[in-house]
Amino acid sequence: MLKQFDKPYNSKEIEKKIYRLWEKSGFFNPDKLPARHKKPFTIIMPPPNANGSLHIGHAVFVTLQDIMIRYHRMKGDKTLWLPGADHAGFETQVVYDKKLEKEGRSRFKIPRDKLWKEMWDFTQKNKEIMENQLRQLGASCDWSREKFTLDKDIIDIVYKTFEKLKKDNLLYRGKRIVNWCIKHQTSLSDVELKYEERKNCFYYVKYKVPELNSSITVATTRPETIPADVALAVNPKDKRYKKFIGRHAVNPLNGERLLIITDSAVDIKFGTGVLKITPDHDRLDEEIYNRHSEINKDSHRIINPFGKLEGKNIPKELLGLKVKEARDVSIKILENSNNLDEKFALSGIDSNYLNTVALCYKCGSQVEPLSLDNQWFVKMTEKPKSGNKSLRDIAVEAVKSGKVEFIPKRFEKVFFHWMKNIRDWNISRQIVWGIKIPDKSTEDVFDTWFSSGQWPFATLMTSGKNDFKNFYPTDVMETAWDILFFWVARMIMFGLYITGKPPFKYVYLHGLVRDKERQKMSKSKGNVIDPLGVIDIYGADALRMALIVGNTPGNDPIIYEEKIRGYRNFANKIWQASRFVLMNCGDLNLKTKPKLTASDRKKIKELEKFKKEITKFIGSFKFHTAAERLYHYFWHTFADKIIESTKPRLKGDNKKDRQSAQYLLLEILKTNLKLLHPFMPFITEEIWQYLPIKEKKLLMVEKW
């Protein structure tokens, strides 16, 4: 029996063997669990992007979710962990664009169908690699129910939602300002931007007002957009400009007449208190323009999607120039006109002006606000025809009422704050990779989060006959806090909107893995820890423990190789201690329970208490504490103290005392293997197979 107990513990072979054993048992599938498993417990796995291999962040979520899943399965729940993979629209497009670039190709020169096919093959290949990596991490998910975000039945559901939104008047399409990335040639939603403070020039430009033989000064960072001005606006309470209201200014770059209007959105204290209204290149301007029917001037865009100036009423010198060049040239034109008329020109430049600019979160290039036709938007704050609450309000209410709870709770505040400021959601993307929007007039695809926002119900509606009925709403959504807005918020909105129920009860948010210098791990920094490489050396159990201990909800965990090595040593400790127990308890009669000494009884009692503690910690999402306690108890109480103290007793002649000690050791080992199983599933399962137990099953389905 002990022949296989090599020393030290060899994780490599054992892990492969054990995973096969689990898969063969069928117990990953809730339908195949023994009859005692009744109450459903469900987690939908955040589908990893099928555009690369798993990184350490994936290992964090796999571990956290697998702990919950294995705990509930042992507890006797009908446990489902539904895996999947995400086509990850824009993300994958960016990855693939880079790949094409390396090969000297460009997506803009490849026929759509051909590119689609290439990307399909690419993601399918990645998907397969990823699935094997999940297995290596020990993920006990139900592979028979695996879904992909581009499965036909999923797409059908996405289309149904699209139709429902349309019928409910929550969807509109039209000319509107979008965040345009010139490099990627697509629009982006508001959450796909990052912001950066930049030093810019703030230009003071005089607009002549002939009716008063005067002028009015506008402060702007973007003089190149002046040809697209349609009006000027001041705050109605601003006394300085009272006499200008209703008069006309002259556009200094094209001579057009511009009505001077009032709008309370204009900040009196900012700049000169005069705002030029350029509705095709600024969102605030667009809003103001839409509010004022008295501006009887058509607006038009003068910057094209490639970031170059074009269109009517533009000085010839600017045509075809890129935005930055156009800015310099327009300033030159204004400076020159100073010589002709001092009331009609540039009156000053503040060159140390700090303002915040919006950048594409992927490539960091400055996002150009452009008005585009045919972009689809989802209304966030308006009531649907069929109901009386907006998408925003149903989600906010679900969290406020406690139907959905965040762990840690502070993220509820972040959630509310974001929801308060939410604007309509641009779901059109001008890329190839994604679900095509069912709209004949454009080639756009959906924002990937439009479909993944429907993931919890879409998966369960398509994974099995009664799955939706049995497993929805799910219990826990476990994911990283950085996709709270991208994903979690949208899932809550869509879940409630489509099914009437929140998609999950708890949202557990973990942090972003960082290195010892608190740097985010990234390939470009070269500080990544490859989970598979680490597993190869130290074993999956060690990696899992290292990722859990010290990892509190919502905070960024720090991982480094020495820590993983520490838990590899722990795995070996478990192995050696078990070896000792098995070597010394082989002759214990299992049919009758021996009479225990008083001190052994006390230790059993302490063990019971310990078991309750661990259960409480896991049940309240304190996995880090549970893991640390388990580590400590096993090593420093069980191995260092209890095992040591039984050595003379096992050797001694007192048969009763010896049996008592043997019983104690076996009990503690058994209980600890169970408690450790969710955290370190491989080694505990392997040892379990050697234990002298009647009617032995797999540890993964033993009673908690």
Place this chain on the structure above:
RNA sequence: GGGCGCGUAGCUCAAUUGGUUAGAGCGUCUCGUUUACACCGAGAAGGUACGAGGUUCGAAUCCUCGCGCGCCCACCA
């Protein structure tokens, strides 16, 4: 401009929610090969808890202010 969080051993982090002497890992030092384990054992050093007030029988934990970090949101044109 609004908001969130953090500051505990040399380093990285905990502490069952206000309760004895603040704990782990890694690192450091001294011993040690014994029925599992050197991926080990026994022991040691190491803390003014960022600072200053306050609440309390009792504060790392709650409150206020200050200092230093980190992050999120925003229509500063």
